[in-house]
Amino acid sequence: MYQYNDFDTAFIAERNRQFRAQVERRIAGNLTEDEFRPLRLMNGLYLQLHAYMLRVAIPYGSLDPAKLRQLAYLAERWDKGYGHFTTRTNIQYNWPQLRDVPDMLDALAEVGMHAIQTSGNTIRNVTSDHFAGAAADEIEDPRPVAELVRQWSTDHPEFQFLPRKFKIAVIASDSDRAVMKSHDIGLKIVERDGARGFEVWVGGGMGRTPMVAKLLRDFLPRADLLPYLEAVLATYNRIGRRDNKYKARIKITVHENGLDEIRALVEEEFPRRRAAFSGVDQAWLARINAAFVTPTLSERDAAPYYAARDADPVFRAWADTNVTAHKHADHGIVTISLKAHGETPGDASADQMRLVADLAERYGHNDIRASHAQNLVLPHVALADIPAVHAALKSLGLATGNIGLASDIIACPGMDYCALATARSIPVAQGIATRLEELKIEHEVGHLQIKISGCINACGHHHVGHIGILGLDRAGVENYQITLGGDPSETTAIGTRTGPGFAYDEIVPAIERVIFAYLDLREGPEETFLEAYNRLGMAPFKSALYDQEARAHAAE
Amino acid sequence: MAQEFTPKVVTANALIEGDVVYLTAADTWARDLAQAEVLTDEADAQYRLLQAQARVDEIVGAYLADVRPGLNGPEPTHFREDFRRKGPSNLFHGKQADSLNHA
Numbered sequence: 001m002y003q004y005n006d007f008d009t010a011f012i013a014e015r016n017r018q019f020r021a022q023v024e025r026r027i028a029g030n031l032t033e034d035e036f037r038p039l040r041l042m043n044g045l046y047l048q049l050h051a052y053m054l055r056v057a058i059p060y061g062s063l064d065p066a067k068l069r070q071l072a073y074l075a076e077r078w079d080k081g082y083g084h085f086t087t088r089t090n091i092q093y094n095w096p097q098l099r100d101v102p103d104m105l106d107a108l109a110e111v112g113m114h115a116i117q118t119s120g121n122t123i124r125n126v127t128s129d130h131f132a133g134a135a136a137d138e139i140e141d142p143r144p145v146a147e148l149v150r151q152w153s154t155d156h157p158e159f160q161f162l163p164r165k166f167k168i169a170v171i172a173s174d175s176d177r178a179v180m181k182s183h184d185i186g187l188k189i190v191e192r193d194g195a196r197g198f199e200v201w202v203g204g205g206m207g208r209t210p211m212v213a214k215l216l217r218d219f220l221p222r223a224d225l226l227p228y229l230e231a232v233l234a235t236y237n238r239i240g241r242r243d244n245k246y247k248a249r250i251k252i253t254v255h256e257n258g259l260d261e262i263r264a265l266v267e268e269e270f271p272r273r274r275a276a277f278s279g280v281d282q283a284w285l286a287r288i289n290a291a292f293v294t295p296t297l298s299e300r301d302a303a304p305y306y307a308a309r310d311a312d313p314v315f316r317a318w319a320d321t322n323v324t325a326h327k328h329a330d331h332g333i334v335t336i337s338l339k340a341h342g343e344t345p346g347d348a349s350a351d352q353m354r355l356v357a358d359l360a361e362r363y364g365h366n367d368i369r370a371s372h373a374q375n376l377v378l379p380h381v382a383l384a385d386i387p388a389v390h391a392a393l394k395s396l397g398l399a400t401g402n403i404g405l406a407s408d409i410i411a412c413p414g415m416d417y418c419a420l421a422t423a424r425s426i427p428v429a430q431g432i433a434t435r436l437e438e439l440k441i442e443h444e445v446g447h448l449q450i451k452i453s454g455c456i457n458a459c460g461h462h463h464v465g466h467i468g469i470l471g472l473d474r475a476g477v478e479n480y481q482i483t484l485g486g487d488p489s490e491t492t493a494i495g496t497r498t499g500p501g502f503a504y505d506e507i508v509p510a511i512e513r514v515i516f517a518y519l520d521l522r523e524g525p526e527e528t529f530l531e532a533y534n535r536l537g538m539a540p541f542k543s544a545l546y547d548q549e550a551r552a553h554a555a556e
Numbered sequence: 557m558a559q560e561f562t563p564k565v566v567t568a569n570a571l572i573e574g575d576v577v578y579l580t581a582a583d584t585w586a587r588d589l590a591q592a593e594v595l596t597d598e599a600d601a602q603y604r605l606l607q608a609q610a611r612v613d614e615i616v617g618a619y620l621a622d623v624r625p626g627l628n629g630p631e632p633t634h635f636r637e638d639f640r641r642k643g644p645s646n647l648f649h650g651k652q653a654d655s656l657n658h659a
C-alpha cells in the first residue's frame with residue numbers, strides 16, 4: 001500500500017490548516033456562502049437535503065486496516081455510526097456538522113487520507129479493478145499506474161478548473177471490473193511485442209447523455225502516459241464547452257468535434273508536453289511500484305475449505321457467489337456484501353468496518369478494497385481460512401451470499417439524502433431485495449445486475465445495469481423508468497428504455513415481472529438475463545411489463 | 557390569467573448543523589415546519605425571503621417552498637419537502653429522530 005511521503009503529509013496538513021481557518025471565518029460570518037461554497041467543495045464538503053455530507057476519497061478503492069479503522073472512528077465520533085461506500089470508491093458521511101469537519105480531515109490525514117478533489121471540476125478519485133493484484137487474468141497490478149495518475153492529478157494547477165468533472169479509471173485485464181469505458185479517460189494496460197503500454201479510451205460517461213468511451217490510442221508506450229494525459233486534458237481544457245453545463249463533459253467534446261479531430265489535437269499538443277517531462281515521473285513510478293508488492297502467499301492446504309463446502313450448504317452457497325479465483329490457486333478473493341436484503345446498499349457500520357479491518361489483518365495480508373459495486377473485498381485470503389472469515393462475517397450481518405445476483409444492487413443516495421434527487425432510490429433497492437428474498441429465486445435467476453439512480457445524473461450507473469432504474473419527478477410524484485440491456489463489463493452497453501415509467505408502489509412488482517419473464521424465456525439456467533435479452537430483444541419483456549399490467553387494470 | 561399564489565414558507569439549512577429550518581413570524585428559525593410563518597401574499601413572500609437570505613451567518617440556501625394549510629399548521633405540497641421535514645426513509649435519522657431534542 002502506498003504511504004504518504006513527507007511532501008504529501010505536509011501538503012495535506014497545510015490544506016487542512018487553511019480549511020480550518022476558512023470554516024472559522026464562515027462561522028464567524030466573515031465569509032458568505034457564495035465565497036465559502038467553492039472552498040468547502042474543494043475539500044469534499046457538500047450540503048445535502050438534511051445535513052452536510054463529507055466525501056472522502058479511497059484512491060482506487062485500496063484500504064488497509066489502519067485506514068478502515070479510522071473511517072470507522074470518523075463514523076462513530078462525528079457521524080451516526082456508519083458510512084456509505086459509493087460507486088466511485090469514495091466513502092460518504094451523511095451527518096457531519098460544519099464545525100467538526102476540520103477535525104475529521106485532520107483525523108483522516110493521520111492515516112494518509114483526504115477529501116480533496118472529491119468534488120468540483122477537477123480530476124476526481126482515480127478508480128481501478130477491485131481485484132487488482134489478485135485477479136487471475138490481469139497482466140499486472142494496475143494500481144501503481146493509478147497511484148501515479150493520482151499523484152500527478154492531485155493539485156495539478158492547470159487542471160483545477162476544467163469545463164467539468166473528470167474521471168479516470170485504470171485496468172489491466174480483459175475483463176473489465178471497473179466500468180472503464182464509462183469514464184472520461186479509461187486506461188487499459190496491454191502488451192504489444194513484449195512491451196507494456198496503454199489502450200487509451202476517451203469520452204465515456206453517464207449522466208443525461210450516456211456514452212461508451214472510444215479508443216483514442218491503441219498503444220501508448222508506458223513512459224508517455226503522463227505527457228499524453230496532459231495533452232488530452234489540455235485539449236479538453238481549451239475546447240471543452242463552458243457555456244452549457246450539460247455539454248461540458250469530454251464525452252460531448254469528443255462527440256461534437258469527432259474522435260479524429262480530438263486525436264489530431266492531442267497528437268499536436270503531445271510533443272510539447274513530452275518535452276516538458278524530465279523523466280521524473282518514471283522515477284516516481286519506480287518508488288510507487290515498490291509500495292505495491294503483492295504479498296508473499298505461502299502454500300496452504302485448501303482441504304479445510306472443501307471440507308466446509310461439503311459440510312455446510314450455507315457456506316457453500318455463500319462461497320459460490322462471494323469467493324473468486326485468485327491467481328495463487330490455494331487462495332481466494334473474498335467479496336463482502338454490503339447488500340444484506342432490505343438494508344441500504346453500500347452502508348457499513350463502524351463495527352462492521354472494524355471487523356473487516358480485523359479480518360484483513362488476521363487473514364488477508366492487511367489488504368482491503370472498496371468496489372464500485374459498493375461492496376468490500378479481501379483480495380488475498382488462503383482458502384483454508386475462508387470458513388473462519390465467513391463465520392466471523394456472519395456475526396455482524398456481513399455474510400450475505402449475493403455477489404453478482406439480483407439483490408447485489410447499486411443504488412445512489414437518491415431523495416433520502418441528495419439535494420439533486422428527483423426521486424428516492426434506496427427504498428426501491430430495499431424493496432427489490434426484500435421481495436427477492438421472499439421469493440427465494442435469486443440463486444435460480446443467477447447473474448443479474450440492477451442499478452438505480454435517483455435522477456438523471458446517473459450516479460447509480462443505471463444506464464449500464466442489466467436492469468436500470470431511473471427515478472424521476474413526474475408532476476410532483478415519484479416515477480421510475482426502466483432500461484434493459486445495459487452492460488457494465490468489457491462489452492459495455494447502454495440500456496434501452498422499456499416505455500412509460502412506474503409509480504413508486506408499482507416499481508418493485510414491475511421488476512418482478514421482468515425477472516419472471518426471463519425465467520420463462522431463457523433457454524436454460526446457463527443463459528444469463530443479459531444473454532436472453534440480447535437474443536430476444538425488448539418485445540417479450542415489454543409485454544411482461546405492460547400487457548400484464550393492462551390486463552390487471554382491465555380486470556379491476 | 558395570473559396564477560393564484562400558493563402559500564409559501566421560507567426554508568433553508570442551518571449553517572452549522574445543515575439541518576432543515578423554517579422562518580417563523582417571530583424571525584427565529586424553527587426546526588419544525590408546523591411553526592413556520594405561512595406567507596400568502598407574493599410580495600410579502602419575496603420580502604421575507606430577502607430578509608432571510610441576508611442572515612448569512614445562520615443559514616444556507618434560503619428559498620420559498622409551497623405549503624398547504626393542514627390541521628397542525630402548514631403541510632408540504634411536494635414530496636421533496638415532505639422528506640426535508642422528516643429525514644431519510646431508509647433510516648430513522650434526522651428530524652424524525654431528534655425533533656424532541658430541538659422542541
Ligand code: HEM
Nearest residue numbers: 086087088182204205206207249412413418420457458459
Ligand atoms: C449525494 C451527493 C451527490 C451529488 C451532489 C452528485 C452529483 C453528481 C452530478 C451532478 C453528476 C453528473 C455529472 C455530469 O454528468 O456532468 C454525477 C455523476 C456521477 N456520480 Fe454523483 N453525486 C452524488 C453522489 C454520488 C454517489 C453517492 C455516487 C456513487 C454511488 C456517485 C457517483 C457518480 C457517478 C458514477 C456519476 C456518473 C459519472 C459520469 O457521468 O461519467 N455520485 N454526480
Ligand code: SF4
Nearest residue numbers: 412418421454455459
Ligand atoms: S443520481 Fe442524482 S439523486 Fe442519485 S446521487 Fe446522483 S445526483 Fe443524487
